[in-house]
Amino acid sequence: MFMQKIIQIIWENHYNQVDYLLNKYDNLDDNELLDLALKECKKLNIKYFTKPGFMQNIIPSIGCTKCFKQYPCSYCSFHLENEQFSALMRILRKKNVNYYVKVLLANFKEVRGDYKINPYPVELFAVRDFFNKFEFPDQAFEAFLGENGVFKKKPMYGTVFTGGIVKREDVEKLQDAFRKNVSIMMGIEIKSEWIRKYWLNKNVSNKDIEKSIYNIHELGATCGATIILGMPGLTDKQSVQLLMETIKWLDNMPITYIQIGYLVIKPNTVQEYIYNELRDNNFLKEIGVVKGTRTCLIDIIVLYDTIIKIYMINENIYKKIIFSTQNFIDNAIRYRDKQNYGELTKLEKELLNDILKITRLGTKNIKQFIEKYMIIKELPEYLDAMEKFNSQEDIFDLRNTFQTVGEEILDRITCNNKMELTLELYNDITNYKDD
Ligand code: SF4
Known part of the structure; x- marks a missing residue:
């Protein structure tokens, strides 16, 4: 697949460094690895996130196993975080699963003060994929949530994340570990199967x-x-359309929450590559794929308009929608011109404040937001932004956009297998399906 090959090129230096670390740690025996992992984990100084009745246990696991098996998702740079610790834990997990679990537990004790403690009503376990047995093996499940686990009694509610397939037996096992029930957040990203793959x-x-x-x-x-x-x-325009289709698809299924994250330019991602290498590409600028320093980020006015569109899908949708918390707004402005919040216009600041209010959990004053929208949508700045947004429609369909961006990436990227990459791109495009 073309994109997988591009990611391999983008990540080449990182993976060379990871290979070096893996070899280094592979030469240590189990006890040396355990000592080192405990020390390194302490240095990470992990803090759990808490609010009344809620505790987010941030478990310092191996991280995303997909990152080291098939290369990461093209928009994610999770693997860059704590790469040394992640490599160390990977070897420890491979050589001695009980020692691996010891590190996870030691960190829990460090943060929460002890084992056998009273649980919060809601206990969230933040590992990348709770149901991935390499990242969170049965021994870890038992150590935290088994009969002799870390809590005096079963917590009332549990929350976990997963990026993959959820089997019935996984859900049942998890439900057994909590008194009332569990909530499972799945990383779905988008409705289109072709885009996802x-x-x-x-x-x-x-x-x-x-x-x-x-x-x-x-x-x-x-x-x-x-x-x-x-x-x-x-x-x-295309991103917003895809978002709408995704929300409508999910809304027809028994889903309680739809959490919307905002694509940001993270290191070693395809969006960063486009930002660094193609933002001066006049052709891509013309079709609206790159917008100078705002490459791949949605305009603030368009963001405001999109939130309105989401709430218009149906009268109950707002009960399901969660925007991914505090940094939603930071992400919206982080890569703006000179990354300077001060350069926002008065209107943009005002809109961001409104968006902040509406995207905060529990403060969804939709009526007020819509009333404000009725004023905003008459302003020349709004009309101008939406005119640009609407003019993107029909310039290219999705298939052509992927092909065009792929060709521009090929044109710019340095590698010694360009012919192979070109064939991969056209092969993928041939398989394109609007789904
Ligand atoms: S998005 Fe999730 S599954 Fe994909 S690479 Fe990042 S951490 Fe791994």
Whole structure:
């Protein structure tokens, strides 16, 4: 696949460094690895996130196993965080699973003060994929949530994240560990199977996603989905259309929450590559794929308009929608001109404040937001932004946009297998399906 090969090129230096670290740690024995992992984990100084009745346990696991098996999703740079610790834990996990679990537990004790403690009503376990047995093996499950686990009694509610397929037995096992129920957040990203597989490098089918959602629902657990606003290499218009289709698709299934994350330019991602290498490309600028320093980020006015569009899908949708918390706004402005918040216009600041209010959990004053929208939509700045946004429509269809961006990436990228990459691109494009 073309995008997978591009990611391999983008990540080449990083993976060379990871290979070096893996070799280095592979030469240590189990006890040396354990000592080192405990020390390194302490240095990470992990803080758990808490609010009344809620605790987010941030477990310092191996991280995303997909990152080291098939290369990461094209928009994600998770693997760059703590790469040394991640490599160390990877070797420890391979050589001695009980020692691996010891590190996870030691960190829990360090942060929460002890084992055998009273749980919060809601205990969230933040590992990348809770149901991935390499990242969170059965021994870890037992150590935290088994009969002799870390809590004096079963917590009332549990929340976990997963990026893959959820089996019925996984849900049942998790439900057994909590007194009332569990909530499972699935990383779905987008409705289009082709984009997920060929452009985002996340090969999970819609059939498997739907089956997982129904499995969770039929067993009485709560299911949530995380999706993305903004797609690497697409116009604002296309990204917003895809977001709407994704929300409508999910809204027809038994999903309680739809969490919208905002695509940001992270290191070693395809969107960063486009930002660094193609933002001066006049052709891409012309079709609206890159917009100078705002490459791949949605305009603030368009963001405001999109939120309105989401709430207009139906009268109950706002109960399901969660925007991914505090940094939603920071992300919206972080890569703006000179990354300077002060350069926003008065109107943009005002809109950001409104968006901040509406996207905060529990403060969804939709009526007020819509009243404000009725004023905003008459302003010349709004009309101007929306005119530009609307003019992106029909310039290219999605298939052509992917092909065009792929060709521009090929034109710019340095590698010694360009012919192979070109064939991969055209092969992927031939398989393109609007789904
Ligand atoms: S988005 Fe999730 S599954 Fe994909 S690379 Fe990042 S951490 Fe791994």
